[in-house]
Amino acid sequence: MDRPKISIITATYNNRLTIEHTIHSLLSQTYKNIEYIVIDGASSDGTLDILERYRKHINIFVSEKDNGVYEALNKGLVRATGDILGFLHADDSFYSDLTLETIAKAFLNDYIVATYGDLLYVHPTNPSQIIRYWVSQPFTPDLLKKGWMPAHPTLFFKRTVIDEIGLFDTRYHIAADYDYMLRMLNHYPPTAFHYIPAVITYMKVGGKSNRSLRNIIRKMREDYQIIQHHHIGGIPTLLLKNVSKINQFFKPAKHYSS
Numbered sequence: 001m002d003r004p005k006i007s008i009i010t011a012t013y014n015n016r017l018t019i020e021h022t023i024h025s026l027l028s029q030t031y032k033n034i035e036y037i038v039i040d041g042a043s044s045d046g047t048l049d050i051l052e053r054y055r056k057h058i059n060i061f062v063s064e065k066d067n068g069v070y071e072a073l074n075k076g077l078v079r080a081t082g083d084i085l086g087f088l089h090a091d092d093s094f095y096s097d098l099t100l101e102t103i104a105k106a107f108l109n110d111y112i113v114a115t116y117g118d119l120l121y122v123h124p125t126n127p128s129q130i131i132r133y134w135v136s137q138p139f140t141p142d143l144l145k146k147g148w149m150p151a152h153p154t155l156f157f158k159r160t161v162i163d164e165i166g167l168f169d170t171r172y173h174i175a176a177d178y179d180y181m182l183r184m185l186n187h188y189p190p191t192a193f194h195y196i197p198a199v200i201t202y203m204k205v206g207g208k209s210n211r212s213l214r215n216i217i218r219k220m221r222e223d224y225q226i227i228q229h230h231h232i233g234g235i236p237t238l239l240l241k242n243v244s245k246i247n248q249f250f251k252p253a254k255h256y257s258s
Contacts, residue, residue: 007082011072013041015090025093031100070168086156113192114157116150117200147241152177154200175222
């Protein structure tokens with residue numbers, strides 16, 4: 001795959017304040033073999049008016065009620081025709097105009113099934129203010145018992161993955177991405193995963209999983225169910241998964257600029 005088609009899926013629901021910036025981030029990419037898929041949950045706040053202005057840049061567009069972000073992402077996955085699949089959430093943006101060039105280059109190695117990189121959490125109204133630095137590392141199976149996983153917004157994978165492990169499990173309302181990545185990491189050998197030591201995505205803080213104490217508790221319950229289901233540990237794994245986030249609030253030795 002010298003120039004693979006990359007399908008980018010964006011799920012939206014009432015994101016009028018952020019969706020335009022997200023779209024601009026995609027359109028600024030120097031890599032152009034892109035299929036852009038937008039799955040909207042019947043927004044009512046003006047999001048659809050913004051999407052209509054960019055309709056010529058959207059290859060596949062669906063707007064209808066759904067049961068949450070993971071069902072929306074599944075709708076995008078089954079419609080995608082690209083060689084490589086990835087997500088750009090409605091309040092995220094790519095770190096660089098060269099991000100998809102970097103992703104495509106990684107998949108020149110036929111043995112690579114998925115790639116991931118680093119993630120920066122930024123202030124919701126001031127993207128130049130970095131709140132958290134999620135610096136990842138190469139995958140080894142022993143990391144799973146420590147609660148480790150790649151940053152979901154930085155994950156790109158071959159389309160064949162959904163044929164082999166399926167779609168997001170929508171029984172999980174907040175942590176289905178954790179389940180999906182564990183299914184993927186357990187299905188393929190460690191050498192099938194490539195870590196890109198660079199920032200892939202900016203993500204605005206305030207996502208669904210940490211929007212309220214109720215959601216934080218619900219996410220921890222789902223995480224624990226997933227940990228048990230995949231037999232990678234118990235309460236210690238859950239605790240490590242959460243404690244490991246503390247370091248993300250301190251600037252790493254590697255310098256990241258906005």
